[in-house]
Amino acid sequence: MRVLVVEDFEPMARAIVTGLRREGMAVDAVHDGGAALERLACTRYDVVVLDRDLPVVHGDEVCRRLAADRSPGRILMLTAAGGLGDLVDGLGMGADDYLAKPFDFVELIARVRALGRRSAPPTPPVLRHGDIRLDPAGRSAFRAGRRLPLSAKEFAVLEHLLTRAEQVVSAEELLERLWDEAADPFTTAVKQTMYRLRAKLGAPPVIHTVREGGYRLGAPSA
Numbered sequence: 001m002r003v004l005v006v007e008d009f010e011p012m013a014r015a016i017v018t019g020l021r022r023e024g025m026a027v028d029a030v031h032d033g034g035a036a037l038e039r040l041a042c043t044r045y046d047v048v049v050l051d052r053d054l055p056v057v058h059g060d061e062v063c064r065r066l067a068a069d070r071s072p073g074r075i076l077m078l079t080a081a082g083g084l085g086d087l088v089d090g091l092g093m094g095a096d097d098y099l100a101k102p103f104d105f106v107e108l109i110a111r112v113r114a115l116g117r118r119s120a121p122p123t124p125p126v127l128r129h130g131d132i133r134l135d136p137a138g139r140s141a142f143r144a145g146r147r148l149p150l151s152a153k154e155f156a157v158l159e160h161l162l163t164r165a166e167q168v169v170s171a172e173e174l175l176e177r178l179w180d181e182a183a184d185p186f187t188t189a190v191k192q193t194m195y196r197l198r199a200k201l202g203a204p205p206v207i208h209t210v211r212e213g214g215y216r217l218g219a220p221s222a
Contacts, residue, residue, distance in 0.1 A: 001116040004045040005029040006036040008054050019105055024152030026180040033057030045073040046116045052079040067094025074115035127162040129217050154197045161217050170214035
């Protein structure tokens with residue numbers, strides 16, 4: 001899941017980014033509404049965590065523009081204005097959810113995950129492929145009844161492959177959807193993560209490399 005955090009108070013922005021990255025999300029951050037609109041014009045995000053009181057372009061205007069453009073990203077308005085009227089106003093502008101500061105970080109994570117699921121094509125609550133079972137809500141994955149000790153990034157890669165079933169997923173797509181802007185496009189991060197994931201999944205191999213294509217779940221191609 002790719003998330004954009006738009007928050008002008010940089011210590012809070014850093015805390016949110018760090019916490020969401022620990023959950024395996026790819027997170028970028030900007031600190032004013034103008035920068036947010038520029039980033040959103042060139043990068044697809046699943047969720048936008050949007051402060052209301054922003055410099056350059058107010059958060060309300062950012063929200064209205066995204067709603068008018070029918071942006072595929074879901075908007076979580078994060079603001080100190082937490083009254084019922086503020087909630088109604090925020091949802092009326094096009095926000096998908098509204099969370100008042102101060103907030104419990106566990107609740108923020110749950111809301112971001114819920115919005116991320118809504119921004120993607122519908123998938124079953126539990127993903128399965130052969131003897132692999134992955135529960136996104138419970139953050140657990142099993143193979144043949146054995147719990148897999150996956151890191152947050154390995155879990156995110158396996159979840160993405162499971163949502164694509166037998167389709168080929170390129171390394172570029174994985175890098176774009178599951179890593180943030182700090183990732184070097186020439187990095188071996190995808191390859192290294194895939195190596196560790198395959199080792200933890202064990203035999204027989206279930207993730208196969210497609211030459212000049214990427215990766216897919218299923219039997220090896222002929």
